[in-house]
Amino acid sequence: MTTFVSRSEWGARARRNVSYNITPQHGGVTVHYVDTGNVARQNHEECVGQVRSIQDYHMDGKEWSDIAYTYLVCIHDHIFEGRGTGVRTAANGTSSGNQNWYAVCGLVGGADPVSDQLVTAYQAAIARLRGAGGAAEGINGHRDHLATSCPGDRLYGFVQDDSLDPRNAAVPPWPGVYLSYPPITRHRSVATWQRRMRELGWSLTVDGAYGPSSKSACTAFQRDRGLGVDGIVGQNTWDACWA
Template identity: 40%
Template sequence: MTLSIQTDEITGENIVTRRDWGADPDGDPTGNGPIEGSPGIAIHYAGSIWPVPILHRNCDEYVRGIQESHMTGLYDDIAYNYLVCRHGYIYIGRGHQYQSGANGTDFGNATYYAICGLTGVLDGPVLIPGTTPPLVSAVRRVIDHLETLGANASDTVGHGDIPGNDTLCPGNLRPYVEDGSFQPEGTTAENAPEPHAHIRVTQTAEPPEWPGVEFTNPPPTEHTSVQVWQEQMATRGWRLDVDGVYGNRSQLACRLFQAEKALDVDGIVGEQTWNAAWTEPVTDPVDWTWPGLYFRYEPASLHPDISRSYPSVTTHTSVSVWQSQMAHRGWNVGAVDGVYGAQSQAVCLAFQDEKGLTVDGIVGPETWAASWDAPID
C-alpha cells in the first residue's frame, strides 16, 4: 500500500521517510485504525539478538528487516509509529495518525504511540554504549512533535509499564524513561532528575586508592577491586560484566577506554588506567566509522627504491581500536599496541579473503566497516 506523507508529519534534518528507507509497499500502516484523543508515549527498544548497526549506512536495511519480520508475523506493517537509530535519525513507521501494533494489547495500541530506539541486547561487539546522546535527543524530538499534535508527553512510559504487558522492554532505555531524559522542555516535573543523570559520572578530585593489584588476562584477575573498577566503568556507559573477574569483556573495554583516553593500550588496569576511570571526563560514545586513515605495513626493506608519501608502518590509536575489534572476533592480532605490523597485516589479509573484500592488506573504509558489520563465521 503506497501512502503519501501524512499531514503534519515531522520534517526537517535527519528524517527518514518510508520511501527513503525502502518500506515494503505492501505494508499497511492503517491496519489498526486511527489513533485518537491524547495518546501517551510508549518507549521500546529493539531488544533482539541482531546486532544493532554501528554504521548509519546499515540502518535502513535494519529497519527494513524489522518490517519484514513484523509482516511475516501478526502485523500488517512495521509495528512502531517511529524508530530512532543511535546516530540520531528518525524513521517514519506508521506515523502519527495510526495506532501502533507494538504495544502488546488493544488498549496499549489505542492509547499510546510506540517509539522504538534501535538499541538492544547486542549493541555492537566493541562494547560501545548503544544508547547515544543523538538517539536520546531524537526520541525527545519525536515526542516534542507529537505533543504539538495533542499527545500527552507527560505520560511517557516504558512498553512494559502498559497494563497487561509482561516484558523487560524498553530494556536499556528504561533509565531514560524514568529520569525524564525523553521529556520535551517544559513537560518534566520540577523535581524530576537531571536528564542523563544515570549516565553522568561525578568526577572526584581523588579516585579511590589504587589497590596495588594490576588486572590482567590471561589468567583473569579475580579481586574485590576488579568489581569496584567494573562498576565505575559501567557507570560511565561501558557494557561489561560486573562480577569481580577481569574477563575478556572487561579487558576489551579497558583497551578501548585506553585508546579513547590516549593511554598506553595494553589491556592492563594499572594505576594510571584505574585513576582515569574516575578522573577522565565521560565523552559521548564514539560512532566507530572509518577514521580516515589507511593502515599499511610496508617495511622500507621490501621496496628500497620506492619513495612513499605515507609512513611504511601505520601507528595510531585507531589501530588499537581495530586490533581490539579483530581480537574480539577471534583473530590472533598479537599485541593490541596501535602499531599495524606484520601480524596485524596477516590478519587483515586473511579477513579480507574470508569476506570477499579486495585482498591488499590495507585497512581502508570497506575493511574497517566489515570488521564491525560482517557476520562472525
C-alpha cells in the first residue's frame, strides 16, 4: 500500500514564493532520478533526510524558491509531497517543460535497480497527479526535455514501455460483492477500493467500512467519470477506478 507523506510530515522548509502558472493538462508527468550512481536508501528512515537534503540543495545551492519536484518517490513505496499539485515545477529544464509537466523524482540513481515498490510508487504518484492535479496522460523522462542522462537508462526503459502508467498496474479482481450504504458494508474489498480512490486524489479514510463518506466519494467519482450515479460500487464503478 502506497503511503503519502505530506510536506509537514517530512519537515519541509517554508517556500520563499510559489507560482501556480502550470498547465499539466497539456503535457503530463516527467520522470526524474537523483544521480547517476547508487543513491537509494535501504533503510527507509533515511529517505526523509534524503528529501530534506534535496530541498536544502535546491533552495541554498540553486537558490530556487523550493524543492524543484512535484513529488518524490522511494523504493519503499512512499510518495513525498514536494511542490504539490497545481504548482509550477522547476525540475524539467525548459520553460515549456515546467509549464506543461509535473515532475516526479525517484530517490534512486542510475546504478540502482528499479524495484517493484518503486514502480508502484511511481504509478500511484502519476495516478494522483492525474486525479487531483489535472495532469494529462503523457509520461516522459527528463531527457525528453533537454540533453541529460536523467532518469537513467534503467528507469527510462520503464518510461518507454509504459510500465509506470497506472493504467498498467495490476488490477485487483472484482470483489464479487457490491459496496454500498446503507447499511454499512464491511469487506476487505472496501479497503482496496478506498486506497485506490485516495491514489486518484479523493479524500477518503481507509477503514474498510463503506459508510456515508465512502458513498459521497463514490457518487462524486461517478459524476466525474460519467457513470450512473447511485453511490454503489458495482462492476462498472470498480472497473472505472483502474481504467
